Amino acid sequence: MLKSVGILLVAAVILFIEVPPLLEKKYKKELIVFSILLAFGVGLGIAYSFGKSIPNPIDLLTFIFKPLHDAITR
Amino acid sequence: MLPTVKINSYQFLVLVILFTIGTSILVIPSALAANAKQDAWIAAILGMGIGLLIVWLFTKIGLWFPNLTYIQVNETLFGKWIGNIFSFLFIFMTFLYTAILLYYSGSFLTIHVMPNTPMAATNILLAIILVMAVRLGLETVARSAEIFIVIFFILFFILVVFIAPEVEFKNIQPVLETDINKIFQSSLPLIVLSAMNAISLLMIFPAFINRPRSAKKYFLIGNIIGGLIITIITTLCILVLGSDMTAFQKFPGYELAKKINIGNFVTRIEAMMAALWIICLYFKMVIYFYAAVIGLAQMFQLKDYRPLTYPLGMIVVILSLVIFPNILEQSVYDATIDIYFALTVCLLLPLLMVVVYAIRKKQLKKNSDHA
Numbered sequence A: 001m002l003k004s005v006g007i008l009l010v011a012a013v014i015l016f017i018e019v020p021p022l023l024e025k026k027y028k029k030e031l032i033v034f035s036i037l038l039a040f041g042v043g044l045g046i047a048y049s050f051g052k053s054i055p056n057p058i059d060l061l062t063f064i065f066k067p068l069h070d071a072i073t074r
Numbered sequence B: 001m002l003p004t005v006k007i008n009s010y011q012f013l014v015l016v017i018l019f020t021i022g023t024s025i026l027v028i029p030s031a032l033a034a035n036a037k038q039d040a041w042i043a044a045i046l047g048m049g050i051g052l053l054i055v056w057l058f059t060k061i062g063l064w065f066p067n068l069t070y071i072q073v074n075e076t077l078f079g080k081w082i083g084n085i086f087s088f089l090f091i092f093m094t095f096l097y098t099a100i101l102l103y104y105s106g107s108f109l110t111i112h113v114m115p116n117t118p119m120a121a122t123n124i125l126l127a128i129i130l131v132m133a134v135r136l137g138l139e140t141v142a143r144s145a146e147i148f149i150v151i152f153f154i155l156f157f158i159l160v161v162f163i164a165p166e167v168e169f170k171n172i173q174p175v176l177e178t179d180i181n182k183i184f185q186s187s188l189p190l191i192v193l194s195a196m197n198a199i200s201l202l203m204i205f206p207a208f209i210n211r212p213r214s215a216k217k218y219f220l221i222g223n224i225i226g227g228l229i230i231t232i233i234t235t236l237c238i239l240v241l242g243s244d245m246t247a248f249q250k251f252p253g254y255e256l257a258k259k260i261n262i263g264n265f266v267t268r269i270e271a272m273m274a275a276l277w278i279i280c281l282y283f284k285m286v287i288y289f290y291a292a293v294i295g296l297a298q299m300f301q302l303k304d305y306r307p308l309t310y311p312l313g314m315i316v317v318i319l320s321l322v323i324f325p326n327i328l329e330q331s332v333y334d335a336t337i338d339i340y341f342a343l344t345v346c347l348l349l350p351l352l353m354v355v356v357y358a359i360r361k362k363q364l365k366k367n368s369d370h371a
Helices: A002-025 A028-049 A057-073 B009-021 B024-064 B070-078 B080-113 B119-136 B138-166 B180-203 B212-241 B243-248 B252-258 B270-299 B306-322 B327-335 B337-370
Strands: none
Touching: A002 A028, A002 B306, A028 B306, A057 B080, A057 B327, A057 B337, B009 B024, B009 B138, B009 B180, B009 B212, B009 B270, B024 B070, B024 B080, B024 B180, B024 B212, B024 B243, B024 B252, B024 B270, B024 B327, B024 B337, B070 B080, B070 B180, B070 B270, B070 B337, B080 B119, B080 B180, B080 B270, B080 B306, B080 B327, B080 B337, B119 B138, B119 B270, B119 B306, B138 B212, B138 B252, B138 B270, B180 B212, B180 B270, B180 B337, B212 B243, B212 B252, B243 B252, B252 B270, B270 B306, B327 B337
């Protein structure tokens, strides 16, 4: 619980630093990409802090390349 | 569009050297010695030679369009949709490697230096300076690299001189006992780590350098210097620790520093030597992260890349904590899957680019004349 509060605090600090200059310059696209990435990061962080398993890109790569490796080394 | 800073050729050389040495100095000796035994030093030289060829290919690709980064070249050559898919693969790779290097540094520090600290703490600390460096821009990174390369070479010189009395030549005999196929096989991880991953430098190489044509030779020279340093470290590991011990260790370079003993007075200076690896690791990580952030910004055609750094830094930290459940899985990944992945993104795609460029050369020339 404490960890996720910490993550939200960090996210709040990041929002506080980044968003005002973006609004001032009217960078709409930047704001959208930034928000999506931040939401993704916060989501992952909270899931991790509760001990949930997080999709691991290595598993995906293993799934793709393992048959190739087996075929070559056999 | 994005950053307009330019670094000079010497700064680029320094970055290439640090990138080439990167993680290789810490883990490559054991990977080389695993199959090639006492001939690991031959494997290192072989890997260096083949790596040089690949880097030469990268410089060729870079100089087709001296004002564009790799992402933009992708888009010019393959068009918007296919180009973006390839760019996404590239960004995915650099981002994943950032997380893997963060894991490397975290596991190195928690195993050898601070055993009671949770890995999250070291990773967050390193990620903060990582994000800081990328936010400050390429010029700041290049200038700090200029300072750190001096420290690096001093420490490296101390290491080589101090370890020299421990050398035993019977450790590399008999020479060339191993099958040449095995030597080639074991040099593959070195080629992947030092040369193929240098494709990330294509985000810097033509576009952000003030004289790209003269920088081409610095790309190659930097690769040679880095390769030589890895060869020296590997040879020393074999000479001092012996091939079995080198292959057995997770971080043989660190074990090497532990062996230093000058008259029972200068001993156990490995913590100082750890600075060597951290410097290299850090700059390699910065280049990966920089490539990922700039790449993402260019893919979405953003006007500023800085807003992306904090969220991506946050994701990198979490990824580095979950990416490998234990060290065993990491070494299995490094020895098998990583090689295929790197071959796909760093060799197959550039070769495809060469083919497409050869076909579309005239049309592209015409377009640029009109533009």
